[in-house]
Amino acid sequence: MATMNALSESDMTIGQLARRAGSDVETIRYYERRGLLPPPPRSGNGYRRYPPDAARRLRFIRRAKTLGFTLAEIGELLSLREAGNNRAAVKELARARLADLDARLADLQRMRDALADLDQRCSGRGTVSGCPIIEALDQETTA
Amino acid sequence: MATMNALSESDMTIGQLARRAGSDVETIRYYERRGLLPPPPRSGNGYRRYPPDAARRLRFIRRAKTLGFTLAEIGELLSLREAGNNRAAVKELARARLADLDARLADLQRMRDALADLDQRCSGRGTVSGCPIIEALDQETTA
DNA sequence: CTTGACCCCGTAGTCAACTCCGGGGTGACA
DNA sequence: TGTCACCCCGGAGTTGACTACGGGGTCAAG
Numbered sequence: 382m383a384t385m386n387a388l389s390e391s392d393m394t395i396g397q398l399a400r401r402a403g404s405d406v407e408t409i410r411y412y413e414r415r416g417l418l419p420p421p422p423r424s425g426n427g428y429r430r431y432p433p434d435a436a437r438r439l440r441f442i443r444r445a446k447t448l449g450f451t452l453a454e455i456g457e458l459l460s461l462r463e464a465g466n467n468r469a470a471v472k473e474l475a476r477a478r479l480a481d482l483d484a485r486l487a488d489l490q491r492m493r494d495a496l497a498d499l500d501q502r503c504s505g506r507g508t509v510s511g512c513p514i515i516e517a518l519d520q521e522t523t524a
Numbered sequence: 525m526a527t528m529n530a531l532s533e534s535d536m537t538i539g540q541l542a543r544r545a546g547s548d549v550e551t552i553r554y555y556e557r558r559g560l561l562p563p564p565p566r567s568g569n570g571y572r573r574y575p576p577d578a579a580r581r582l583r584f585i586r587r588a589k590t591l592g593f594t595l596a597e598i599g600e601l602l603s604l605r606e607a608g609n610n611r612a613a614v615k616e617l618a619r620a621r622l623a624d625l626d627a628r629l630a631d632l633q634r635m636r637d638a639l640a641d642l643d644q645r646c647s648g649r650g651t652v653s654g655c656p657i658i659e660a661l662d663q664e665t666t667a
Numbered sequence: 668c669t670t671g672a673c674c675c676c677g678t679a680g681t682c683a684a685c686t687c688c689g690g691g692g693t694g695a696c697a
Numbered sequence: 698t699g700t701c702a703c704c705c706c707g708g709a710g711t712t713g714a715c716t717a718c719g720g721g722g723t724c725a726a727g
Binding site: 452 | 717
């Protein structure tokens with residue numbers, strides 16, 4: 382007889398998985414609800430029993446998050462992988478993400494420069510009247 | 525007798541103010557609830573009547589938002605101005621904001637670079653297996 | 668046999684900054 | 698007089714990614 386998909390020695394409880402993958406129990410259950418993690422088999426007491434590669438999937442999610450993907454996009458990525466889909470779809474997703482990051486970067490950079498300029502021009506001494514920062518915000522011409 | 529703070533010809537309704545300041549009626553009422561805008565006097569029918577300089581304050585808020593200040597910080601800025609406070613406090617707020625922006629910029633830049641690298645290395649052709657993007661997410665070594 | 672750590676579930680709360688909803692009054696115009 | 702845009706209010710809903718809560722079962726150690 383083959384292994385029959387039974388409960389294995391190497392399986393983990395949700396807490397063990399959380400520790401191993403540097404995650405949190407609640408977060409894992411949340412990902413399951415969101416459909417990012419497949420519902421694992423349960424042992425007799427109803428506890429979730431995760432096979433070792435669950436940690437891999439969790440880390441996949443964590444890494445994708447550090448690249449700025451949303452959970453929705455990560456779900457897409459995951460199912461693209463699952464479906465043995467073509468690379469074009471993956472690349473397209475990455476591209477969209479990249480464009481988004483670029484836009485946000487440009488935005489923040491603009492803010493930063495404007496604020497740095499104002500900060501530099503403000504002596505930090507004296508009263509608020511005449512303060513370049515306040516004046517810039519007050520002026521019609523700041524647009 | 526002096527002007528007695530009466531209702532003036534030049535006052536605006538909330539809708540007029542919204543149009544003038546490029547804002548929205550609901551947003552203005554929200555800002556009032558948040559304490560960013562002082563409750564204006566009401567005319568006989570209970571309508572808010574805004575003096576002309578209300579638009580200035582609204583634009584102050586909008587500009588501060590484009591510099592990345594949160595509404596809470598804007599409230600602070602506004603009351604610093606109100607209180608005829610010293611410039612040091614304003615500058616300090618700007619500094620904190622600046623540090624925050626810098627941190628977020630560095631973060632996003634890191635993401636962007638990593639993703640751009642992955643994107644460049646992905647041909648966009650073939651199946652998902654072997655795709656550098658997917659592999660990077662899968663690998664232990666991606667950190 | 669009790670304590671404490673762990674697990675289960677569904678649901679509600681958090682944060683920011685709005686945005687919308689329902690129900691009802693007001694004002695100008697034809 | 699009708700109609701339509703505009704105004705009032707309190708309160709609920711939105712988004713994203715969790716995080717917390719309450720109430721209850723389980724399990725290994727002492």
